[in-house]
Structures are given as C-alpha cells and as structure tokens.
Amino acid sequence: MNRILKSRTFKTTVIAAAVVGVAGVAQARDQIRIVGSSTVYPFASYVTEEFGATTEYPTPVIESTGSGGGLRLFCNGVGEGTPDITNASRRIKTSELERCEENGVTDVTEVKIGSDGIVFAQSSDNEEMDLTLEQLFLAVAAKVPVDGELVDNPYTNWSQIDDSLPDREISIYGPPSTSGTRDAFEELAMEVPSEEMEAYGGEGYTEVRSDGVYIDAGENDNLIVQRLTEDTNAFGIFGYSFLEENSDTLIGSQIEGVAPEPEAISAGDYPVARSLFFYVKNQHAEDVPPLYDYVDMFVSEAMIGKGGYLSDIGLIPLPEAERETTRQNVADRASLQVSDL
Numbered sequence: 176m177n178r179i180l181k182s183r184t185f186k187t188t189v190i191a192a193a194v195v196g197v198a199g200v201a202q203a204r205d206q207i208r209i210v211g212s213s214t215v216y217p218f219a220s221y222v223t224e225e226f227g228a229t230t231e232y233p234t235p236v237i238e239s240t241g242s243g244g245g246l247r248l249f250c251n252g253v254g255e256g257t258p259d260i261t262n263a264s265r266r267i268k269t270s271e272l273e274r275c276e277e278n279g280v281t282d283v284t285e286v287k288i289g290s291d292g293i294v295f296a297q298s299s300d301n302e303e304m305d306l307t308l309e310q311l312f313l314a315v316a317a318k319v320p321v322d323g324e325l326v327d328n329p330y331t332n333w334s335q336i337d338d339s340l341p342d343r344e345i346s347i348y349g350p351p352s353t354s355g356t357r358d359a360f361e362e363l364a365m366e367v368p369s370e371e372m373e374a375y376g377g378e379g380y381t382e383v384r385s386d387g388v389y390i391d392a393g394e395n396d397n398l399i400v401q402r403l404t405e406d407t408n409a410f411g412i413f414g415y416s417f418l419e420e421n422s423d424t425l426i427g428s429q430i431e432g433v434a435p436e437p438e439a440i441s442a443g444d445y446p447v448a449r450s451l452f453f454y455v456k457n458q459h460a461e462d463v464p465p466l467y468d469y470v471d472m473f474v475s476e477a478m479i480g481k482g483g484y485l486s487d488i489g490l491i492p493l494p495e496a497e498r499e500t501t502r503q504n505v506a507d508r509a510s511l512q513v514s515d516l
Contacts, residue, residue, distance in 0.1 A: 203462045207235035211245025211262030212355050213394045214414040215451050218485045219262050222473045232465040241394040242355025250275035253458045262453045264355030269516045282457040285511045287501050288479050290491040292415040292440040293360050293447040294427040298407035304428040308368040310336050314345050317382040320374035328384045348392040348399045349412040359449040416489025440491045474502050
C-alpha cells in the first residue's frame with residue numbers, strides 16, 4: 176500500500192503546548208508524548224497504534240518533527256511541556272546530549288531499533304541508475320573541483336558529470352538541514368567521497384548546493400514520494416522504508432554497484448546505510464506509568480525481530496546479538512553518557 180495512504184490509518188496528533196509542572200517535574204499522566212524523525216515515524220506510529228489497541232492506556236501522541244527538531248524539544252527540560260521520547264534517524268550528537276544535561280535532562284536511555292538505507296530514488300518510468308559516491312557527490316555539492324580549483328557547482332545535467340550518465344537535467348528533492356536523513360546523507364554520501372578528493376585537502380565537504388538543483392522538500396518524506404510521481408525526471412532522497420512501500424511507482428538507484436535491498440543494508444554492503452534510534456527520558460517514567468510498557472513493546476522480537484511486524488513495513492532488523500543488547504539496555508534503563516558518544 177502506498178505510504179501516503181497508509182499513513183492516514185495512523186492516529187496522529189500534533190503535540191500542543193502544555194503547562195509545565197511545578198519546578199519542572201512531570202505531572203502524572205497516562206498518555207505518552209513522542210516527537211522526532213520522519214523516518215522512524217511510520218515504525219513508531221505502528222507501535223503506538225498497537226499499544227493503544229492492546230493496553231489499558233491511551234494511544235500515545237506522536238509528531239513528526241525531524242530528528243534535530245525532536246532532540247531540541249526533548250532536551251528543553253523535564254516537565255509536562257516536554258516530550259517523553261524522541262525518535263532519531265541518526266545517533267544523538269555530543270552537543271545535543273550536553274544541552275540535555277544543561278537543561279536538567281540527565282537520565283536518557285538510547286534505544287537502537289534497526290537499520291535503514293538512504294535511497295536515491297526516481298520514478299519507475301525511468302531506467303535504473305548506477306552511481307558512484309563521487310558522481311552523487313558532484314551532483315549535490317555546493318562547490319566542486321574543476322581544473323583543480325573549487326568553484327560553484329556548474330553541473331545542471333547528469334551527462335556533464337560523466338558521459339556514461341543520462342542526458343537528463345539534475346533535479347533532486349531532499350530533506351532539510353534539520354533532518355537526520357540529511358545528516359546521514361551528508362556524512363555517508365558527501366563527507367566520505369570528498370575526503371578522497373585532493374581539492375578538498377583531505378577534509379570532508381558537506382555543503383549542499385542552494386542554486387535550485389537540490390530542492391528542500393521539508394521533513395515529510397511522503398511529500399518527496401508524491402513529487403517523484405509527478406516530476407518523473409527528478410530524484411528523491413529518503414529512507415528505504417518509503418521506497419519499499421512505494422515499489423510499484425519508484426525505483427532506487429544502485430550506489431557503487433549495490434542496490435538498496437534489506438540484505439545489503441543489514442550487512443553494511445550498501446554504502447549509504449545508517450542505524451535508527453529513539454531516546455527515552457527516564458526522569459518521566461515515574462509520572463508517566465505507561466512509558467516503559469511502550470518501550471518494551473517496541474523492542475520486542477514481535478516488533479523489531481527478523482520477520483517482525485516492523486520489518487513488514489520496511490525496518491531492517493539488527494543482528495540478533497544487537498537486538499539482545501538493545502533489550503538489555505532497556506531493561507537496565509542504561510543512562511547514556513557524553514563519553515559513550
């Protein structure tokens with residue numbers, strides 16, 4: 176089923192402003208509040224619906240804010256007006272965890288739920304593309320080497336980058352700078368190849384072009400999917416699960432000769448693969464009784480295991496040993512430290 180339609184089956188509610196409890200302490204409530212990554216959102220939404228349907232507690236409230244936006248809200252402090260959980264399509268940054276601690280959020284458990292590949296997809300009306308990381312980098316970077324000098328990116332057509340590529344305009348819909356998908360794309364598809372290019376002096380370069388070739392399509396990956404069905408010459412950057420859900424209309428590009436398929440992503444053979452997480456504010460656990468019941472359901476084998484419900488909608492399961500480590504961290508309420516990052 177197309178994810179655009181499927182997502183309408185989820186009960187989603189934008190978090191409204193709430194009254195902060197006295198001295199920043201969370202007031203007792205039964206409804207969990209979740210923010211964060213648009214990539215993790217479909218998986219979390221599935222769990223929230225199951226949780227609401229099978230327990231005595233109300234369906235958690237969930238908002239897709241992007242990884243960076245979610246972590247900002249999460250780290251604002253402890254209290255009724257702050258979320259209990261934030262989803263992230265990348266690991267929390269040292270600076271973000273330090274900000275959490277500065278604002279009194281001093282007990283956070285990191286939960287790794289699975290893997291995901293960042294796909295470079297297009298309409299299935301086109302022939303499949305096979306790109307190197309360098310070719311992809313040259314399509315999206317703000318400055319590129321020409322005759323040994325870094326200049327504003329002059330490439331407007333794929334064949335200008337390499338004559339083996341189609342004679343076709345470069346047009347790319349992608350996530351904004353607040354997105355975890357964007358962070359991971361910059362690290363894996365830009366920093367890695369640019370470090371090998373002499374013109375960048377061995378330093379990774381991650382500035383995305385802003386001349387209209389790369390189009391900031393917002394935090395909602397469904398909108399990128401929709402645009403690709405309308406603009407069949409364009410490409411889109413988003414998580415594998417959105418490709419899997421729309422495989423009747425979209426195809427993913429091979430990167431370095433490897434197709435974005437679950438086995439390749441899980442094994443680390445696909446070059447643009449990353450881990451998915453959520454973070455739990457343990458200081459809310461006492462005043463939000465269902466918090467860890469929800470977390471336990473999410474990390475259960477029925478959800479994140481091989482053949483689990485979430486794999487049916489595109490989550491790439493972690494190896495068994497890593498799944499067990501995730502569950503042990505949850506059981507121990509392991510508190511993430513800056514030194515762990």
